[in-house]
Amino acid sequence: MGALVLNTGYQLYERNGKAFCDSLQIADTFHRRHAHVIDTIEALTQPTSGLSEEFRFLNFEASSYKDSSGKRNKKYLLTKDGFVMVTMEFKTVRARQFKEAYIHRFNQMEAYIQAKTQLKPVRRNLTDTIKALGLDKWAYGYYTNLAYIVAVGGTAAQLREQREGKSLESTYHDTMDEAREEVEKVAQECSSQDYTLLILDMVDRMERVADDSA
Secondary structure, X not given: OOOOEEEOOOOEEEEOOEEEEEHHHHHHHOOOOHHHHHHHHHHHOOHHHOOOHHHHHHHEEEEEEEOOOOOEEEXXXXXXXXXXXXXXXXXXXXXXXXXXXHHHHHHHHHHHHHHHHHHHHHHHHHHHHHHHOOOOOOHHHHHHHHHHHHHHOOXXXXXXXXXXXXXXXXXXXXXXXXXXHHHHHHHOOOOHHHHHHHHHHHHHHHHHHHHHHO
């Protein structure tokens, strides 16, 4: 079983290509006592709940956390389907709004995980190509930066500066043709599909930087 990692951008957990929230997040978001959320989950995970054994196994997982005193307490991890099942019990208008927002985050996170999984062999291909060309250890970062420049006209650091109201240098725009030529030299050694995915990945990363900086 892989490590559970919190994705701070989506405020959801990820492990082995799956997205999770936990019962503490549900309690906090829906303004419920955590004990009440635990009771709801445990009622749903009983064999007599009407849910299949497969559904219970795949969508709810007992876990734990340490409170401020260092005491370890019970919590549950839930997939999107588990979350929907639990929050069906919460029927106010505000609760429905929270549910819609959470489901949207789950969908975004799942799309992000899928894209990241698809890009693993692409990144490996690019790394292997750089090694085959005999380039130095800094080349991956260098060509990744150039891909950003070709895709959106600047680096992530530049975009942050722009979002903070600072002036941008025009250097990258002056050398755009050079940047594109250098990226294409490496891209020729990769498949065209890999190159396209790499550029799309750069655009996606830049958009997320923009969202985070807004």
